[in-house]
Amino acid sequence: MGSMSIVHWLIVLVVVLILFGRGRISEMMGDFGKGISSFKKGLNETDETVSKSARIEPPAQVVSDAPAPAPVDKTDSTGA
Numbered sequence: 001m002g003s004m005s006i007v008h009w010l011i012v013l014v015v016v017l018i019l020f021g022r023g024r025i026s027e028m029m030g031d032f033g034k035g036i037s038s039f040k041k042g043l044n045e046t047d048e049t050v051s052k053s054a055r056i057e058p059p060a061q062v063v064s065d066a067p068a069p070a071p072v073d074k075t076d077s078t079g080a
Contacts (some may be wrong), residue, residue: 004012017025 020028
Protein backbone atom coordinates (compact mmCIF):
# COMPACT_ATOMS: atom_id res chain seq x y z
CA MET A 1 0.00 0.00 0.00
CA GLY A 2 2.88 2.40 0.71
CA SER A 3 4.81 2.64 -2.55
CA MET A 4 3.99 1.46 -6.01
CA SER A 5 5.97 -1.33 -7.62
CA ILE A 6 7.61 -1.12 -11.05
CA VAL A 7 4.61 -2.91 -12.58
CA HIS A 8 2.30 -0.17 -11.36
CA TRP A 9 4.57 2.53 -12.79
CA LEU A 10 4.69 0.74 -16.15
CA ILE A 11 0.89 0.57 -16.26
CA VAL A 12 0.67 4.29 -15.46
CA LEU A 13 3.24 5.05 -18.20
CA VAL A 14 1.29 3.00 -20.77
CA VAL A 15 -1.97 4.76 -19.87
CA VAL A 16 -0.33 8.18 -20.15
CA LEU A 17 1.18 7.28 -23.52
CA ILE A 18 -2.20 6.05 -24.75
CA LEU A 19 -4.00 9.18 -23.60
CA PHE A 20 -1.50 11.77 -24.79
CA GLY A 21 0.59 9.98 -27.40
CA ARG A 22 4.35 10.08 -27.67
CA GLY A 23 4.44 13.23 -29.83
CA ARG A 24 2.14 15.20 -27.58
CA ILE A 25 4.27 14.51 -24.49
CA SER A 26 7.43 15.68 -26.26
CA GLU A 27 5.60 18.84 -27.39
CA MET A 28 4.48 19.52 -23.83
CA MET A 29 8.01 19.05 -22.50
CA GLY A 30 9.36 21.37 -25.21
CA ASP A 31 6.77 24.00 -24.31
CA PHE A 32 7.65 23.55 -20.65
CA GLY A 33 11.34 24.13 -21.43
CA LYS A 34 10.51 27.24 -23.47
CA GLY A 35 8.42 28.54 -20.59
CA ILE A 36 11.28 28.11 -18.14
CA SER A 37 13.67 29.85 -20.57
CA SER A 38 11.24 32.75 -20.98
CA PHE A 39 10.85 33.01 -17.21
CA LYS A 40 14.63 33.15 -16.68
CA LYS A 41 14.97 35.71 -19.48
CA GLY A 42 12.27 37.84 -17.86
CA LEU A 43 14.07 37.69 -14.53
CA ASN A 44 17.33 38.79 -16.16
CA GLU A 45 15.57 41.65 -17.96
CA THR A 46 14.02 42.75 -14.68
CA ASP A 47 17.44 42.75 -13.00
CA GLU A 48 18.88 44.79 -15.88
CA THR A 49 15.97 47.23 -15.68
CA VAL A 50 16.48 47.67 -11.95
CA SER A 51 20.21 48.28 -12.37
CA LYS A 52 19.55 50.80 -15.15
CA SER A 53 16.92 52.61 -13.12
CA ALA A 54 19.37 52.87 -10.24
CA ARG A 55 21.54 55.08 -12.45
CA ILE A 56 18.68 57.50 -13.11
CA GLU A 57 18.61 60.60 -10.98
CA PRO A 58 16.16 60.52 -8.09
CA PRO A 59 13.06 62.67 -8.51
CA ALA A 60 13.33 66.29 -7.41
CA GLN A 61 12.02 67.12 -3.96
CA VAL A 62 8.67 68.85 -3.88
CA VAL A 63 8.76 72.21 -2.11
CA SER A 64 5.49 73.16 -0.46
CA ASP A 65 4.34 76.70 0.43
CA ALA A 66 2.36 75.34 3.39
CA PRO A 67 3.71 76.28 6.82
CA ALA A 68 5.53 73.62 8.80
CA PRO A 69 3.50 71.97 11.57
CA ALA A 70 4.02 73.33 15.08
CA PRO A 71 6.39 71.31 17.27
CA VAL A 72 4.74 68.97 19.76
CA ASP A 73 5.62 69.50 23.43
CA LYS A 74 6.36 66.03 24.82
CA THR A 75 6.86 67.12 28.43
CA ASP A 76 4.47 65.84 31.08
CA SER A 77 1.78 68.44 31.84
CA THR A 78 1.41 67.26 35.47
CA GLY A 79 4.72 68.82 36.43
CA ALA A 80 6.14 65.62 37.92
